[in-house]
Amino acid sequence: MPELTFLGAAGTVTGAKFLLEGGGARLLLECGMFQGLRELRDRNWQALPVAPRALDAVLLSHAHVDHSGYLPRLARDGFAGPIYCSPGTADLLRIMLLDAARLQEEEAEYRNRTGATRHAPALPLFDAGDAERALGLVRPVGFGQRFAPARGVEAAFRPAGHILGASIVEVTAAGRQVVYSGDLGRYGVPVMRDPAPVESAGTLLVESTYGDRLHPAGDGTEAIEQAVGRAVAQRGLLLIPAFAVGRTQEILYRLRELEDAGRIPGLAIYLDSPMGIEATVVYARHTEEHDAAARRVTSEGGRPFVPARFHLSRSTEDSRRLNDLDGPAIVVAGSGMATGGRILHHLRRRLPDRRTTVLFVGYQAAGTRGRLLRDGADQVRIFGEEVPVRAAILVTDALSAHADRDEILRWLRGFRRPPATTYVVHGEPGAARALRGAVQGALGWRCRVAEDGQRVAV
Ligand SMILES: [Zn+2]
Numbered sequence: 447m448p449e450l451t452f453l454g455a456a457g458t459v460t461g462a463k464f465l466l467e468g469g470g471a472r473l474l475l476e477c478g479m480f481q482g483l484r485e486l487r488d489r490n491w492q493a494l495p496v497a498p499r500a501l502d503a504v505l506l507s508h509a510h511v512d513h514s515g516y517l518p519r520l521a522r523d524g525f526a527g528p529i530y531c532s533p534g535t536a537d538l539l540r541i542m543l544l545d546a547a548r549l550q551e552e553e554a555e556y557r558n559r560t561g562a563t564r565h566a567p568a569l570p571l572f573d574a575g576d577a578e579r580a581l582g583l584v585r586p587v588g589f590g591q592r593f594a595p596a597r598g599v600e601a602a603f604r605p606a607g608h609i610l611g612a613s614i615v616e617v618t619a620a621g622r623q624v625v626y627s628g629d630l631g632r633y634g635v636p637v638m639r640d641p642a643p644v645e646s647a648g649t650l651l652v653e654s655t656y657g658d659r660l661h662p663a664g665d666g667t668e669a670i671e672q673a674v675g676r677a678v679a680q681r682g683l684l685l686i687p688a689f690a691v692g693r694t695q696e697i698l699y700r701l702r703e704l705e706d707a708g709r710i711p712g713l714a715i716y717l718d719s720p721m722g723i724e725a726t727v728v729y730a731r732h733t734e735e736h737d738a739a740a741r742r743v744t745s746e747g748g749r750p751f752v753p754a755r756f757h758l759s760r761s762t763e764d765s766r767r768l769n770d771l772d773g774p775a776i777v778v779a780g781s782g783m784a785t786g787g788r789i790l791h792h793l794r795r796r797l798p799d800r801r802t803t804v805l806f807v808g809y810q811a812a813g814t815r816g817r818l819l820r821d822g823a824d825q826v827r828i829f830g831e832e833v834p835v836r837a838a839i840l841v842t843d844a845l846s847a848h849a850d851r852d853e854i855l856r857w858l859r860g861f862r863r864p865p866a867t868t869y870v871v872h873g874e875p876g877a878a879r880a881l882r883g884a885v886q887g888a889l890g891w892r893c894r895v896a897e898d899g900q901r902v903a904v
Pocket of ligand 1: 508510608629
């Protein structure tokens with residue numbers, strides 16, 4: 447009987463890695479990096495309980511680093527098998543992994559330069575060469591196409607609606623069917639289509655990032671409208687920390703939509719993120735994944751992700767020039783949780799200014815600067831400096847790329863019969879427990895919260 451081992455994203459949201467062994471095959475579902483708190487990040491340095499070269503293949507749900515960011519390390523440590531994912535994921539993966547490698551190299555270099563290291567010399571977890579090695583192993587497979595990642599194993603991807611390319615993964619090994627939700631998107635949101643229904647599973651792995659809450663009513667456009675309104679009234683900057691992939695394109699799409707509807711004026715909008723720019727190009731190109739509304743914009747000659755006064759800020763020079771920018775204007779920059787990236791320079795400069803508005807539009811993990819700001823910190827540390835917070839900090843969860851509790855239940859109701867066992871993964875402990883309770887209560891299914899390191903029969 448095949449067995450599944452939870453090697454990450456169990457009791458936490460990052461580091462997703464699920465080892466599936468059966469019928470002589472050994473697959474890794476996801477290959478994510480741990481992020482956030484130090485004790486989690488330290489786990490990236492621990493060897494996996496399975497030798498990378500003993501793996502037949504990796505199956506990837508989507509390109510976010512908490513699902514894919516360990517791939518370069520896996521390749522560095524000897525993995526040379528195929529990495530299967532959807533075509534959209536393959537294109538985004540190139541952007542994500544090269545960026546992750548650059549961050550690793552920069553951090554190691556910084557630690558060596560400043561002596562801020564317990565190891566001498568500090569080393570990157572992987573470098574650009576390792577990322578290229580991993581990218582060379584990628585095998586894109588279209589949605590709905592069945593493929594054989596290893597002898598005796600069948601698999602297919604279906605759209606999960608979370609970001610471009612995001613997939614629900616179905617694997618059948620030794621006659622047992624495992625379905626993994628990946629990160630589930632939402633119903634009726636712009637650009638992406640709804641999560642595809644799945645009818646059956648022997649064992650189901652379901653994510654629970656927002657398993658303990660409901661997104662507010664509305665689609666988040668009110669929050670953007672309000673934030674833009676404040677920037678206009680204050681003649682200040684609106685800073686939107688946003689993940690370069692997914693959230694940035696959704697923000698641009700909504701800003702363009704609000705402008706078209708005459709709900710906000712056409713302010714100067716700066717996309718201050720080389721990675722965000724690349725990802726926007728990928729999003730625009732993969733029209734086969736766009737929903738009906740986005741297709742309509744394109745067919746009418748419009749550009750779904752391009753607001754009226756749109757500026758691309760590619761070089762560091764371009765970015766530095768924004769220091770002198772007068773409001774009202776909008777700057778979209780990474781990282782989404784303010785843990786790094788160009789948004790830090792803008793926050794350091796603009797947080798002490800009352801005219802500034804900051805709009806958080808995504809999940810803020812424990813231990814991040816974004817979480818501190820969102821929780822009302824009156825100062826935050828940036829580049830070793832205590833920066834007072836006088837800006838207005840606005841938050842919306844309505845723009846989440848993750849299904850909330852009821853949306854997860856809606857997707858689960860698409861099953862014709864209950865899976866034999868459902869394991870809740872990819873959530874902080876409270877969220878995971880809450881979702882288990884909801885699944886047991888609302889559906890009467892046999893449901894467990896996956897435990898870190900746990901090995902189960904499927
Ligand atoms: Zn994700």
